[in-house]
Amino acid sequence: MMIVEALKQLVHRPATIRYPATKARVPPRFRGRIIYHSERCVGCRLCVKDCPSGAIEIEKREDGRFEAIFELDKCVFCAQCVESCNKGALESSPDFELATADKAALRVRFDAGDRKA
Amino acid sequence: MAEMKIPIGPQHPALKEPESFLISLSGERIKDVGMRLGYNHRGMEKAAEQRTYVQDVYLLERICGICSHSHSTAFVQAVEEIAGIEVPPRAKYIRTIVGELERVHSHLLWLGVAGHEIGFDTLLMYAWRDREIVMDILSLLTGNRVNYAVNAIGGVHRDIDDDQKAQILKAIDKLEERTKYYIEVAREEKTLITRLSGVGYLSKNEVLSLGAVGPAARASGIARDTRKDDPYAAYAQLDFKVVTDEHCDVYGRTLVRVGELMETYSMIRQALARMPAGEIAARAPRRVPAGEALSRYEAPRGEDVHYVKANGTDKPERVRVRAPTLANLQAVSKMLEGDNLADVPIVIAAIDPCFSCTDRMIRLVRSEQGDSGAEARSIGWEEMRVRGIEWYRGRGVDFADLNARLGARLC
Amino acid sequence: MLSGVVVPILNVLLFPGLAFLCVAGLFGEYFDRKLYARLHNRVGPPLLQPLADFVKLASKQELVPREADGRIFRAMPVAAVAATACAFLYVPMWGYDALFGFEGDLIVVLYLLMLPTLSFFLGGIYSTSLFASIGALRVVTQLFAYEVPLFLALLSPALMSGSWSISGIASFYGAHPWWWCFNLIGFGVGLTASLGKLEKVPFDIAEAETEIVGGVFTEYSGRHLALFHLAIDMEAIVVSSLLAAVFLPFGLGLDPALGFLIYCLKVAFVIALLTLLRTVMARLRIDQMMAFCWKILAPLAFLQIIACLVLKGALE
Numbered sequence: 001m002m003i004v005e006a007l008k009q010l011v012h013r014p015a016t017i018r019y020p021a022t023k024a025r026v027p028p029r030f031r032g033r034i035i036y037h038s039e040r041c042v043g044c045r046l047c048v049k050d051c052p053s054g055a056i057e058i059e060k061r062e063d064g065r066f067e068a069i070f071e072l073d074k075c076v077f078c079a080q081c082v083e084s085c086n087k088g089a090l091e092s093s094p095d096f097e098l099a100t101a102d103k104a105a106l107r108v109r110f111d112a113g114d115r116k117a
Numbered sequence: 118m119a120e121m122k123i124p125i126g127p128q129h130p131a132l133k134e135p136e137s138f139l140i141s142l143s144g145e146r147i148k149d150v151g152m153r154l155g156y157n158h159r160g161m162e163k164a165a166e167q168r169t170y171v172q173d174v175y176l177l178e179r180i181c182g183i184c185s186h187s188h189s190t191a192f193v194q195a196v197e198e199i200a201g202i203e204v205p206p207r208a209k210y211i212r213t214i215v216g217e218l219e220r221v222h223s224h225l226l227w228l229g230v231a232g233h234e235i236g237f238d239t240l241l242m243y244a245w246r247d248r249e250i251v252m253d254i255l256s257l258l259t260g261n262r263v264n265y266a267v268n269a270i271g272g273v274h275r276d277i278d279d280d281q282k283a284q285i286l287k288a289i290d291k292l293e294e295r296t297k298y299y300i301e302v303a304r305e306e307k308t309l310i311t312r313l314s315g316v317g318y319l320s321k322n323e324v325l326s327l328g329a330v331g332p333a334a335r336a337s338g339i340a341r342d343t344r345k346d347d348p349y350a351a352y353a354q355l356d357f358k359v360v361t362d363e364h365c366d367v368y369g370r371t372l373v374r375v376g377e378l379m380e381t382y383s384m385i386r387q388a389l390a391r392m393p394a395g396e397i398a399a400r401a402p403r404r405v406p407a408g409e410a411l412s413r414y415e416a417p418r419g420e421d422v423h424y425v426k427a428n429g430t431d432k433p434e435r436v437r438v439r440a441p442t443l444a445n446l447q448a449v450s451k452m453l454e455g456d457n458l459a460d461v462p463i464v465i466a467a468i469d470p471c472f473s474c475t476d477r478m479i480r481l482v483r484s485e486q487g488d489s490g491a492e493a494r495s496i497g498w499e500e501m502r503v504r505g506i507e508w509y510r511g512r513g514v515d516f517a518d519l520n521a522r523l524g525a526r527l528c
Numbered sequence: 529m530l531s532g533v534v535v536p537i538l539n540v541l542l543f544p545g546l547a548f549l550c551v552a553g554l555f556g557e558y559f560d561r562k563l564y565a566r567l568h569n570r571v572g573p574p575l576l577q578p579l580a581d582f583v584k585l586a587s588k589q590e591l592v593p594r595e596a597d598g599r600i601f602r603a604m605p606v607a608a609v610a611a612t613a614c615a616f617l618y619v620p621m622w623g624y625d626a627l628f629g630f631e632g633d634l635i636v637v638l639y640l641l642m643l644p645t646l647s648f649f650l651g652g653i654y655s656t657s658l659f660a661s662i663g664a665l666r667v668v669t670q671l672f673a674y675e676v677p678l679f680l681a682l683l684s685p686a687l688m689s690g691s692w693s694i695s696g697i698a699s700f701y702g703a704h705p706w707w708w709c710f711n712l713i714g715f716g717v718g719l720t721a722s723l724g725k726l727e728k729v730p731f732d733i734a735e736a737e738t739e740i741v742g743g744v745f746t747e748y749s750g751r752h753l754a755l756f757h758l759a760i761d762m763e764a765i766v767v768s769s770l771l772a773a774v775f776l777p778f779g780l781g782l783d784p785a786l787g788f789l790i791y792c793l794k795v796a797f798v799i800a801l802l803t804l805l806r807t808v809m810a811r812l813r814i815d816q817m818m819a820f821c822w823k824i825l826a827p828l829a830f831l832q833i834i835a836c837l838v839l840k841g842a843l844e
Binding site: 001002006028029031050051052077078079083 | 261306
């Protein structure tokens, strides 16, 4: 009976997903790298307070806009910051291929965009 | 036949996580088992005291990858009880559904691991291939395959919409069909039955006196299940039976787990059908008023107990976690008595050990070996280093030779 | 005169000797692993994986435990490879005659095939490691269990053909086509016992990874481990060829190219059966294996011998 099941597998396609030769299937609303929208941020820093691993910093630029720095090696991708933000300035992206050999590349900065005139 | 002492662990291919079992053998028969725990201690409880409640939900979730939802749910239940928060019914149902899906993934994982421990890699491959179905569903619902981050104090973060409902039902149908096949394998595959039967015997009385929980206890006929004994979340509204077996050995534990899988599928269907509309989270205060609560949850491995003490600030004063494996480990020495060396991996695997869950600090007070100290003592780094070196010297390690070979002075 | 010396040397070293056996062994391992994977619904390794594994192992550092006896420790892998290669010289492939066949070579081949098992045992004991010692004891206990059914199973074609030479057996069945069908029970017993010789599930008890780490091979690394693995691969080819020559002796004596093809198919078939058996069974405990071999396999082999003797008397 086991032997029948085993022989049946010979005619099925292998169940193996040949990543990275094939692209990964990511479900919608997957909790990947966080994206920050400076224009919506008011600097309340609730995200900083609620982050379990202290992976986010919010800095104020001289002209009153806010910038964010993410430490991707500390982030656990729990999306609590997305939840905490009342202004919708943070969202999860499906980006998960973040491995790198350069530690400095894991410190990601989101600038505030063009300065006001 | 001379007596030998075999170390199974801390590093051993049979164990997925480090723990030390020193087996005294006479030939191939086991005479005695000495256990040392603590290799996976990470200071979770102390870390939980230094973080806010919101952060602790995610910290405690990472006590274990396989039963992460169990720990996070047990914790938020305790906090909600202290703060007197009324969780909306829809949130309770969602917690139940994710919890039961976690049970499916855990039991299928266990089935594969059990197969691997007895050299039956085919069962491993099949079980883990089918487990992918439930992992995909969980990542659809919660955004990740493990560490679901779906619990919040007061409710849940995510809702289940109709499309996801349909996909869950389709996946459950497929899984039920595959589980029926595994039940057939468990009942008919000769070499499997030969390996699993008669080993790891634990009688009813031993279960009660040693305090075993979960499938390990249910396989000896004790109907001990927190979902029935102390219902939480939406379990009081669900109709299910507690699966027990009378074999009292590893084979019984296998049958209990595959039987539980079938019950779980029915529970998920019921929960999806009965889920009321409504809110998914209640407002939770950041500062929890003083109080304490004990919360129990039936993790896939057994009864998981969380104790939380609040003191009015936004950080808990004390968090204590008693994982099911700690309750079952004491039964392992009893189970191994009289078995062969070849049975050690499967007997340890049969309680579904999760040493990450288990390793917390325990202070012995009034024990036979003497008090371990009524007050806590702080040990500095240098003293710790010296202690480690002395311990290895006592076990016969010669540092002179090591120093010469490494060309450095270690000690 | 010179050709009388050079050609046999080339035969021994290249074809069908050492070089052929190495290549065939590596291909046999690929075939086994690929089939095993496909039965699991997986992809499996690419064709050159066994070669890559060998090269990788051979290029790694060798660690010899300080308490181990270095000479024996290092000699055992070489002994295993040498014994297996030697055994192959007496197994006919596509003709009626093996390379150096002689009367009684069936027994010699069986003894030579016991030497790798002995080298595992000695390697394990001389490793002085705890896990290796347990593995070594299991290897030798297992030997007592499967060797007798294997001997008995191979005895029945010999008795029927009245010859102790594998080449002689092949010639006999060449003269009496379809008589090999009477030996199918023996084939089954021989196949199951071979699982023990080749350290495959359900009889891979000596190298049970989840119980005693690496068993006899725990302390072996680098070049020595590569040679041990090669010895096991070669043993698989030799045992499959032996079973094919003794139990499936049809299609022999044909034109060499066609004969070689038939030989390859037969060996592939035997290896496929071994793989199938190891896919659908769990590993047995040593006491369960002893009980199975002595209570079921040995009596079946005896039954086969009696059947052969009766049939031989009846048909002649």
